[in-house]
Amino acid sequence: MEIGILGGGIAGLSVALALRKQGYNPRVYERRTEPATMGAGVTLWPNASFVLEELGLLQDIAAIGGRPLTMRRKDAMGNALGGLDIALLDRTMGYPTYTVLRRHLQEVLLDHAARAGIPVEFGHRAVAVELDANGRAVAYFENGASIRPDLLIGADGRMGSVARKFVAGDNTPVYQGFVNWIGVAQGQHALVDDIAIQDFWGAGERFGCVPIRPELVYWAAAQARPFSEVTPTADLRKEVEKLFAQWPEPILAIVRATPENAIRRIAVHDLEPLHTWSRANVLLVGDAAHAPLPTSGQGACQALEDAWHLARCLDGASGGLDDVFQAFAKIRASKTARLAEQGRVFARGLFATDPETCRIRNERARASNPMHDVQVLAAGWGQGLPMPGCTDGMPAQGGGFGSLYRIE
Numbered sequence: 001m002e003i004g005i006l007g008g009g010i011a012g013l014s015v016a017l018a019l020r021k022q023g024y025n026p027r028v029y030e031r032r033t034e035p036a037t038m039g040a041g042v043t044l045w046p047n048a049s050f051v052l053e054e055l056g057l058l059q060d061i062a063a064i065g066g067r068p069l070t071m072r073r074k075d076a077m078g079n080a081l082g083g084l085d086i087a088l089l090d091r092t093m094g095y096p097t098y099t100v101l102r103r104h105l106q107e108v109l110l111d112h113a114a115r116a117g118i119p120v121e122f123g124h125r126a127v128a129v130e131l132d133a134n135g136r137a138v139a140y141f142e143n144g145a146s147i148r149p150d151l152l153i154g155a156d157g158r159m160g161s162v163a164r165k166f167v168a169g170d171n172t173p174v175y176q177g178f179v180n181w182i183g184v185a186q187g188q189h190a191l192v193d194d195i196a197i198q199d200f201w202g203a204g205e206r207f208g209c210v211p212i213r214p215e216l217v218y219w220a221a222a223q224a225r226p227f228s229e230v231t232p233t234a235d236l237r238k239e240v241e242k243l244f245a246q247w248p249e250p251i252l253a254i255v256r257a258t259p260e261n262a263i264r265r266i267a268v269h270d271l272e273p274l275h276t277w278s279r280a281n282v283l284l285v286g287d288a289a290h291a292p293l294p295t296s297g298q299g300a301c302q303a304l305e306d307a308w309h310l311a312r313c314l315d316g317a318s319g320g321l322d323d324v325f326q327a328f329a330k331i332r333a334s335k336t337a338r339l340a341e342q343g344r345v346f347a348r349g350l351f352a353t354d355p356e357t358c359r360i361r362n363e364r365a366r367a368s369n370p371m372h373d374v375q376v377l378a379a380g381w382g383q384g385l386p387m388p389g390c391t392d393g394m395p396a397q398g399g400g401f402g403s404l405y406r407i408e
């Protein structure tokens with residue numbers, strides 16, 4: 001069976017690796033002319049590590065990643081608001097959490113793709129997917145090439161997925177009322193004392209510091225902002241410095257240790273759940289199918305889960321592609337929809353500006369029970385995966401960060 005994958009990001013490459021392991025010969029088509037070097041980092045929670053281990057990548061991730069054992073929350077004055085015992089979460093789920101730079105994760109994926117003999121065709125920007133006279137999808141590229149594989153996988157991301165347009169029609173991403181600045185700080189010396197995730201909550205603002213090593217930290221700053229006010233800014237670093245000038249260290253030290261050209265600002269969008277992820281012989285995966293907000297902490301993790309499940313669905317299929325697509329959606333739709341909803345719930349709390357709402361949110365965070373929080377996250381994130389310590393079944397409220405700190 002010929003398999004073409006549109007998009008060589010986390011979803012596209014991990015799906016390619018999972019399918020190659022099952023004996024298929026996928027080919028990946030990526031719009032960029034060379035591997036991406038931008039983007040900050042991602043936290044790969046234990047459910048992602050399970051998939052990475054299954055794909056044979058976890059050792060390489062361990063070599064390049066940080067191993068956070070705790071997440072500390074603080075308010076904008078530096079007062080403690082509790083945290084997450086990541087070491088306990090890892091023990092409960094049976095796999096470690098890693099923090100990685102996006103470009104390093106991408107390098108590991110590409111390296112394994114090369115070793116597995118998976119062709120990755122750079123400089124192939126898909127511009128349209130259409131049906132031919134036999135009802136089979138054809139993908140057309142900007143460079144004039146076209147492909148007509150037996151199975152076409154749309155892994156072309158969140159914002160302008162050509163495959164999603166073909167499958168679902170007009171499903172446009174939804175702006176969720178906040179902007180993110182992301183960056184990677186590289187210090188001469190340690191920028192943080194230990195490998196702990198630090199999450200600072202204000203009123204309508206947030207700053208997260210995620211170390212990989214003490215001198216290498218990626219970060220994401222965020223602010224609630226109407227879309228009409230997301231206007232171009234000449235100096236992104238100055239904008240962040242100004243916004244967080246009165247916040248506790250290590251925030252300013254980290255921002256100042258970030259080269260101006262390593263900072264990006266993103267108007268953050270997510271997707272409404274789609275009514276279907278497939279049409280004809282095309283299937284959507286990753287952000288093209290179910291992009292959650294970064295506040296879910298799970299976008300990349302869910303892209304990796306797609307890869308693991310899709311390989312199993314294809315392998316176990318006795319019928320045609322329709323059966324595979326149905327089985328895949330049955331396993332994946334409810335978990336991804338609930339995590340996306342939890343990302344929204346958490347964002348509403350995080351970016352609240354009303355002082356009383358923020359006070360209640362902070363009180364709840366301070367009073368949270370670390371053992372209970374770990375159990376909720378483990379049940380939610382482990383759902384559908386054969387991981388030790390995970391009871392299969394999503395808690396009623398979804399089992400993501402949003403279910404821990406909801407304020408509605």
Ligand SMILES: Cc1cc2nc3c(=O)[nH]c(=O)nc-3n(C[C@H](O)[C@H](O)[C@H](O)COP(=O)(O)OP(=O)(O)OC[C@H]3O[C@@H](n4cnc5c(N)ncnc54)[C@H](O)[C@@H]3O)c2cc1C
Pocket residue numbers: 006007008009010011012029030031032041042043044124125126127155156157158160161162180182220266285286287288291292293294297298299300301302303
């Ligand atoms: C600020 C921020 C922080 C985040 N932090 C985390 C985190 O800590 N943990 C986590 O799990 N997730 C996190 N995420 C989410 C995560 O980054 C995404 O969910 C993940 O990258 C999805 O992978 P993907 O391959 O589906 O999409 P992408 O990574 O966007 O990859 C899509 C690929 O398709 C290519 N492409 C696009 N259009 C075309 C086209 N027309 N033709 C060919 N190729 C095309 C792109 O160039 C790209 O290479 C974060 C997201 C943001 C914005």
